[in-house]
Amino acid sequence: xxxxKKDAVTAIKHNFSKxxxxxxxxxxxxxxxxxxxxxxxxxxxxxxxxxxDANKTEIKLAFQRIFQVKVTDVKILNVxxxxxxxxxxxxxxxxxFKKAVVSVAEGEAIDLFKD
Amino acid sequence: MAEKKxxxxxxxxxxxEEAGKVSLAASxxxxxxxxxxxxxxxxxxxxxxxxxxxxxxxxHEVSGGGKKPWRQKGTGRARAGTTRSPIWVGGGTVFGPDGxxxxxxxxxxxxxxxAKKSALSLKVKEGLVVIDKIAFENKKTKDCINxxxxxxxQTKVLMVVNEIDENTFASVRNLSWVKLVxxxxxxxxxxxxxxxxxxxxxxxxxxxEELK
Numbered sequence: 001x002x003x004x005k006k007d008a009v010t011a012i013k014h015n016f017s018k019x020x021x022x023x024x025x026x027x028x029x030x031x032x033x034x035x036x037x038x039x040x041x042x043x044x045x046x047x048x049x050x051x052x053d054a055n056k057t058e059i060k061l062a063f064q065r066i067f068q069v070k071v072t073d074v075k076i077l078n079v080x081x082x083x084x085x086x087x088x089x090x091x092x093x094x095x096x097f098k099k100a101v102v103s104v105a106e107g108e109a110i111d112l113f114k115d
Numbered sequence: 116m117a118e119k120k121x122x123x124x125x126x127x128x129x130x131x132e133e134a135g136k137v138s139l140a141a142s143x144x145x146x147x148x149x150x151x152x153x154x155x156x157x158x159x160x161x162x163x164x165x166x167x168x169x170x171x172x173x174x175h176e177v178s179g180g181g182k183k184p185w186r187q188k189g190t191g192r193a194r195a196g197t198t199r200s201p202i203w204v205g206g207g208t209v210f211g212p213d214g215x216x217x218x219x220x221x222x223x224x225x226x227x228x229x230a231k232k233s234a235l236s237l238k239v240k241e242g243l244v245v246i247d248k249i250a251f252e253n254k255k256t257k258d259c260i261n262x263x264x265x266x267x268x269q270t271k272v273l274m275v276v277n278e279i280d281e282n283t284f285a286s287v288r289n290l291s292w293v294k295l296v297x298x299x300x301x302x303x304x305x306x307x308x309x310x311x312x313x314x315x316x317x318x319x320x321x322x323x324e325e326l327k
Contacts, residue, residue: 018277018279018299019279019297020296021279021295024281024284
């Protein structure tokens with residue numbers, strides 16, 4: 001039976017337990033950029049900003065518990081802080097963060113714009 | 116115990132007004148507390164949370180000591196092959212912690228369940244606050260403070276909800292005296308450590324279901 005992407009969320013019932021406080025700390029918010037949107041559409045990968053001391057295993061488990069979808073792969077990288085200027089007077093830095101690209105199992109999807 | 120099969124606990128709403136009652140199974144929430152089981156459960160939880168970070172150096176790990184301090188014969192001193200021998204000052208340690216100690220202990224599941232029921236029964240007598248539904252509209256710490264003040268739970272609080280959502284998480288996050296867990300993650304240590312167990316109807320029913 002072929003599943004379409006749309007009804008996938010309700011179609012598969014996983015037995016992941018409920019999210020913990022640490023899970024919500026680990027996964028901060030989705031990173032919405034042109035690149036992340038195309039990754040999501042073409043390869044079913046979700047880009048998120050994560051807690052800086054989180055590791056891949058933690059991210060995978062937390063993501064599964066929060067969104068109740070199966071994760072097949074996690075890649076992480078640190079985005080370095082950048083220097084910025086506004087006009088000539090203000091000099092500062094844009095803070096860096098840790099980014100994770102999470103591969104969601106085939107046939108499953110999450111809705112980032114639910115609320 | 117062949118007394119009544121349920122205990123009834125009053126239910127408040129989030130403003131602290133009374134909003135009915137909920138009846139809970141006496142086999143879970145009104146048993147004779149078993150002190151030994153609870154003690155064992157706390158010991159298990161605390162011990163299992165322990166990391167083996169203590170570490171000493173044995174004679175080969177202390178740096179130096181490669182050269183023989185003095186010749187074997189003829190000096191009148193006791194023979195010595197290294198300055199890091201355990202009987203020397205500055206030498207290695209013999210039976211110290213090696214960093215691989217395991218503090219993992221376990222408890223029988225039935226005994227742990229008994230401990231949990233005991234702890235909950237103690238809380239029913241004093242410190243259990245049941246709300247009709249815990250739901251925060253905004254991500255505001257102030258909302259949480261006002262809510263806990265309204266239900267008169269202002270010292271150490273364990274907040275048990277059915278499922279942690281973002282608003283609850285964010286409202287509680289900055290309060291050091293409030294610990295938030297979902298109803299399938301309640302531990303004996305958390306229950307006993309808190310002065311108040313603040314929970315809502317759906318969460319407490321789930322705890323009941325688990326322990327029945």
